Amino acid sequence: MIALVVDALNYVGIVAFAVSGALKAGEKDMDLLGFMVLGFSTALAGGIIRDVLLGRTPPVNLTYLPYPLTAIAASLATFALYDKVNKYRDVVLYPDALGLGAFSAIGADVAFSRGLGPFGVAVMAAVTAAGGGVVRDVLAAEVPLILRREIYATAAAVGGFIYIALYYAFGRGVALLGTTAAVTAIRLASLRLGWELPHRGRRLGALNAGP
Amino acid sequence: MIALVVDALNYVGIVAFAVSGALKAGEKDMDLLGFMVLGFSTALAGGIIRDVLLGRTPPVNLTYLPYPLTAIAASLATFALYDKVNKYRDVVLYPDALGLGAFSAIGADVAFSRGLGPFGVAVMAAVTAAGGGVVRDVLAAEVPLILRREIYATAAAVGGFIYIALYYAFGRGVALLGTTAAVTAIRLASLRLGWELPHRGRRLGALNAGP
């Protein structure tokens, strides 16, 4: 039952991430293939990198068809309805936050079951949830957004530690669902409250702003 | 015999792809190492990524010496004869199309022999044939060409499906050769006839083109 909820949220994440990739493809004047590749990569490259790092090949995101087909369908729909989706892009932030939580929980779950320690579990949670966005931005020849602004990969990494704590206290089901909920909550709170990690450049920018 | 033809076309592809990488290195004012790395990557990174995704490590493109040495030799030759090669760069499009076909066929062959389904075979054909060009453009800090214009990775992905159909109908030899021929033909036709996948940005561009 709990696994079913996390699985459903996983699909929510695939769709939301694929839409964010496809919108970036549109921004960069890519063609239909670009929409599909960026949608696919944003949604599934994080899990693929995780699987390669853990030696789980071929990666499940390539062999379990419902995942890539969902990502590609969402990318094609974004292409077809580009102006409309682009207009409501801020609405996507909510399913995107759910996806971040589900991806973080699933990444932690996979890494933990392979015997990684807490640090490795946190890294794999972050890679699963935020790696796709990094690939999207690299393919768009941009500095990855998650390295510059917003609490995003950080929330997913924290999810790795939450997963382990919940796992030992309440078992796997609660760990999966609780991690998803906690990471989603951190992400939404950071959006609403404008939380950001500290910067260095800003101060330098101020220094450079003289006449 | 058929395997020999495909193997010969594979070398044609390595040379043509390495030249395209080395020309990009020249464009970006890279040094001799940059020429070798971009030539090597354009020719062989697609196959390396394929092997990593399929768990075939170390990748054949690193351990079977004739492949990397051919790529590096072609890169050095492009460095030495830069102005001449650059002047005739459009001529390279023809061996490049042959290479695209051979790489697509070989990628499909490897993936199919590892038991992947049609979707996975198509993705691996495209990754083998077009992944190197993506790495080239990322190392040049550019948006990958194949995501913006031209029928390229798309032709290679279609090759994956062609391979499977030919394999079941006529066996492996015909599948290898037929896929190579079909992908090369699609690519050359798309160049000659100016085929492109649909865009979104263009329309937006038109909207933005007002006074």
Added chain:
Amino acid sequence: MIALVVDALNYVGIVAFAVSGALKAGEKDMDLLGFMVLGFSTALAGGIIRDVLLGRTPPVNLTYLPYPLTAIAASLATFALYDKVNKYRDVVLYPDALGLGAFSAIGADVAFSRGLGPFGVAVMAAVTAAGGGVVRDVLAAEVPLILRREIYATAAAVGGFIYIALYYAFGRGVALLGTTAAVTAIRLASLRLGWELPHRGRRLGALNAGP
């Protein structure tokens, strides 16, 4: 004893590489996460890519905690003392050269012990030592420095051949230490004497420099 020296120099390399990544993060106005990710990647992504290519998963740089924690600590220290570290960034070139040597030796050692031939060993030495810098620059949306200027990856690749020669002549210990020393010396000499690999673009630049 020799292994201890190389291990100590390995930590010198991790710190120096992480500082170089963190400084790049500051240059690009990244936040605290960006500092950690670029510091971590510059120091450890080369070894991670090497391990993935050799099928050693999960990579030691993720599972052996002292490595990532050292890289992250150095990144945080660079963040905290940014102006000071940035001011003395040229000083970092010396430990960086030591790290280049140690990473090259360790990469060659790992590849050689997995049975790779001389070419593969040289590539793995270069990937271990210079791969992190490439990842740093790609994440900063820049053309990798090592492809444009300076003897860097080239020195590390040469280290692969030096390792094999020393291994057969004097055994593993001398190979590790001798490679570290030789690569460091090549790198420092190239810095002091302004050695560069030949370019093409420069001449073209001169041709384009007309009125």
